Amino acid sequence: MSRSILITGASSGLGEGMAREFAARGDNLALCARRTERLEVLKAELEKQYPGIRIQVMALDVNDHAQVQEVFRAFQAHFGALDRIIVNAGIGKGQPLGTGRFDANRQTAETNFVAALAQIEAAMEIFREQNRGHLVAVSSVTAVRGMPGNVTTYAATKAGLAALCEGLRIELKKRRSPIRVTTLYPGYIRTEINEKVKNTPFIVDAQTGCRAMVKAIEAGKAEHFVPAWPWAPIGFVLRRLPESVLAKLF
Structure with missing residues (x-):
């Protein structure tokens, strides 16, 4: 029986890549983003390639x-x-704190955390009514520690998102609920959000990264670094390094 999977921010990047992977698995897709013209193109392409699936697209800010x-x-x-429901929509803006770019940092915080909270609220209302469902939140490897410079606010929002999901998992375990919650920590995956960033270590192409993300989602565990190599060991080490060492690394 085909599943119905909702993905936010599905018009490009990781959202689009995951949609392609799930379509290949025979899943029905609920795709939303601000740019509906790109969603319509993706819908037509996937329906032609996989005629057995159903795809619905809607505009969403x-x-x-x-x-x-x-x-x-x-x-x-x-x-x-x-x-x-995959909470994926986000932005990569951000500037060093105290440099006069509160506008960029506020936009990052509102989109990556407050809007993610709104999506989780909406998703959990549906799942509680259904008494089933799988919530997936796309955090970032940067969430494991505070990050300097342009990434400070971005990393903080992704850490906040991960904390929301962990708290929710604890609550659901306490209630013995069948609802599952998974947090993904992607490493460096080449998408529109970082296409101008040069000399990025361990970066993989979007297809490789999204395939690893979908594999992790299907595994259904609480948390996944993706791709697992090298990001799982890197995440383990980052969580334990002293700040003096992080200052030299970043």
């Missing part, structure tokens, strides 16, 4: 919190139920 609720509910009504 995740910073419009009321719209998040409306769109998630509309997808639920269309498919009858939602089996998995």
